[in-house]
């Protein structure tokens with residue numbers, strides 16, 4: 768199981784508790800995230816966290832070997848998502864799952880209020896940082912993500928929305 772753009776590896780830590788037999792890899796371009804995650808205690812399978820730029824480097828995994836690949840709030844950041852999705856498709860095992868969890872376009876008012884309610888920012892902070900990040904986080908609609916996944920040959924098996932700002936898509940590799 769792989770988490771791309773894993774940050775400090777908290778999702779992998781939780782996966783390792785539920786699936787102690789799993790082999791877990793996390794990749795992130797920010798060395799401080801990886802260094803912090805490497806020293807966090809974990810009670811399940813210990814993830815291997817590595818500094819890695821998914822936008823410029825192939826994944827260090829053989830084709831069709833990965834059973835679960837997740838990417839949470841990362842793909843919208845990358846200038847060119849399709850080469851990254853092609854790399855994900857290359858490594859997915861038959862029946863392997865790709866779980867994409869990412870921002871979707873939503874109204875400015877809902878976005879700014881969400882920064883206060885869910886991210887704990889003050890109204891002043893939400894207004895200051897929110898206007899800068901609004902275009903970054905509101906890049907793709909749900910339909911845009913559906914189209915991108917289709918273009919990449921990753922058919923959607925399931926999708927759901929747990930909060931107004933994000934959508935979850937579960938796809939297979941073939």
Ligand SMILES: C[S@@+](CC[C@H](N)C(=O)[O-])C[C@H]1O[C@@H](n2cnc3c(N)ncnc32)[C@H](O)[C@@H]1O
Pocket residue numbers: 771772773774775794795796797800819820821822823838839840841844845
């Ligand atoms: C918003 S954080 C999400 C972290 C984690 N996935 C989560 O949901 O908590 C985005 C992460 O993507 C990482 N990232 C951004 N560009 C990347 C790239 N080209 N390759 C690998 N990681 C990248 C950042 O360093 C950051 O840790």
